[in-house]
Amino acid sequence: MIDINKIRADFPILSRKIHGHDLVYFDSGATSQKPKTVIESMNRYYREINANIHRGVYEMSVESTELVDEARKDVAGFIGALGEEIIFTRNTTESINLVAYSWGEENIKAGDAIVITKLEHHSNMIPWQELCRRKGAELRVIDVNEKGELENEKEAEKINNAEFEVVVGGWRNLLDNKVKMVALTGQSNTLGTVPLLGEIVPMIKRKSPQSLILLDGAQMVPHMKVSVVKLGIDFLAFSGHKMLGPTGVGVLWGKKEILNKMKPFLFGGDMIGEVKLGGSTWADIPSKFEAGTPDIAGIVGLGEAIKYLMSVGMDNIHEYENNLLKYALEKMKTLKNEGLILLYGTEDINRGAAIAFNVKGIHAHDTAQILNNFGIAVRSGQHCAAPLVKSYGVEAMVRATFYLYNTKEEIDYFVDKIREVPKVFA
Numbered sequence: 079m080i081d082i083n084k085i086r087a088d089f090p091i092l093s094r095k096i097h098g099h100d101l102v103y104f105d106s107g108a109t110s111q112k113p114k115t116v117i118e119s120m121n122r123y124y125r126e127i128n129a130n131i132h133r134g135v136y137e138m139s140v141e142s143t144e145l146v147d148e149a150r151k152d153v154a155g156f157i158g159a160l161g162e163e164i165i166f167t168r169n170t171t172e173s174i175n176l177v178a179y180s181w182g183e184e185n186i187k188a189g190d191a192i193v194i195t196k197l198e199h200h201s202n203m204i205p206w207q208e209l210c211r212r213k214g215a216e217l218r219v220i221d222v223n224e225k226g227e228l229e230n231e232k233e234a235e236k237i238n239n240a241e242f243e244v245v246v247g248g249w250r251n252l253l254d255n256k257v258k259m260v261a262l263t264g265q266s267n268t269l270g271t272v273p274l275l276g277e278i279v280p281m282i283k284r285k286s287p288q289s290l291i292l293l294d295g296a297q298m299v300p301h302m303k304v305s306v307v308k309l310g311i312d313f314l315a316f317s318g319h320k321m322l323g324p325t326g327v328g329v330l331w332g333k334k335e336i337l338n339k340m341k342p343f344l345f346g347g348d349m350i351g352e353v354k355l356g357g358s359t360w361a362d363i364p365s366k367f368e369a370g371t372p373d374i375a376g377i378v379g380l381g382e383a384i385k386y387l388m389s390v391g392m393d394n395i396h397e398y399e400n401n402l403l404k405y406a407l408e409k410m411k412t413l414k415n416e417g418l419i420l421l422y423g424t425e426d427i428n429r430g431a432a433i434a435f436n437v438k439g440i441h442a443h444d445t446a447q448i449l450n451n452f453g454i455a456v457r458s459g460q461h462c463a464a465p466l467v468k469s470y471g472v473e474a475m476v477r478a479t480f481y482l483y484n485t486k487e488e489i490d491y492f493v494d495k496i497r498e499v500p501k502v503f504a
């Protein structure tokens with residue numbers, strides 16, 4: 079059970095007023111708000127500890143190093159991994175690029191195929207497009223149906239005028255022995271779709287056993303209990319800032335035996351074994367992939383965010399959000415049935431707490447602007463998922479995303495204010 083009043087009191091920003099109204103923050107999909115403990119842990123780090131890691135024998139440097147080690151353990155425990163398998167990056171985007179370069183350069187060649195889905199955020203699309211372009215590999219895209227689900231049976235169809243080979247279709251037709259990487263999202267940031275990984279992962283292993291699987295966990299890890307072992311994947315990428323942590327720190331988890339074989343992505347200090355003028359060797363994982371001074375305060379903040387999430391309980395958070403989602407979808411369905419809004423993705427699919435919609439005849443940015451005047455923060459635009467948004471025949475959508483600090487009262491207010499939007503243009 080979640081004690082919502084206690085939780086809300088932990089987030090100082092929620093007492094902010096916007097245009098004279100209580101803030102209703104429905105944009106946690108873009109970035110989450112931070113509890114006091116996270117803010118204070120970073121503050122304390124800078125006030126009392128601040129020193130570089132791995133660089134000194136003096137007290138503060140040792141403490142700093144210990145804090146990073148502790149946060150790494152916290153992250154590992156959170157997703158059921160080993161500490162050495164946790165690589166700190168800047169964000170999900172950097173984590174995916176790390177794999178696309180480091181693993182991709184060595185393992186992808188002309189004639190190979192990489193599978194992504196049309197649900198992907200640009201972060202899990204463009205690095206693979208670019209790898210395909212560099213290597214002459216084929217990009218295969220699992221299509222999305224009207225409901226917002228990934229297609230299973232759809233015939234494979236080649237895209238004309240693509241800059242490299244691109245084929246779109248369903249799972250059954252796109253998995254074979256050419257596939258070397260399947261990179262897919264754990265939850266769509268736009269429609270909220272949660273792909274049925276319990277079916278998809280075994281299917282990949284059956285039809286493309288040679289392929290690795292990378293999961294974009296940016297919208298998944300903050301909202302549900304994740305075990306990389308149970309999922310049966312090879313890489314998981316996620317961002318601290320979407321899970322109550324600060325911006326500037328992200329995570330790449332990879333299976334130890336795969337990371338050990340990969341070459342570094344960035345070169346420089348802190349990632350070396352031995353350096354000679356004529357050439358160098360690399361440190362073991364995770365240091366091999368962590369060149370340069372990391373965002374130490376950010377890592378400390380992420381560790382604290384994980385402590386907070388665990389103290390509330392990921393199952394509690396998931397259940398609470400699910401109830402909010404159901405409540406909001408019911409209300410939004412009423413607006414849809416009244417002919418006021420268009421909803422993208424249906425309510426009966428497996429989905430997380432994200433709702434994409436448009437007020438009929440009104441541009442998404444205008445709707446978001448009007449809602450902002452009532453103190454409501456929602457995102458509008460293409461949500462870094464342009465091919466998906468355009469496949470619904472629109473250039474932009476409004477998106478509301480919920481997290482553990484949102485309430486049904488906020489949803490009531492939000493739905494009420496959506497009704498006001500067309501009146502502004504009347």
Ligand SMILES: Cc1ncc(COP(=O)(O)O)c(C=O)c1O
Pocket residue numbers: 107108169170171172199201202263265266267294296297317462
């Ligand atoms: C599903 C998904 N993947 C990747 C990203 C990229 O995250 P970041 O900007 O933190 O790298 C986002 C951010 O919105 C996302 O929602």
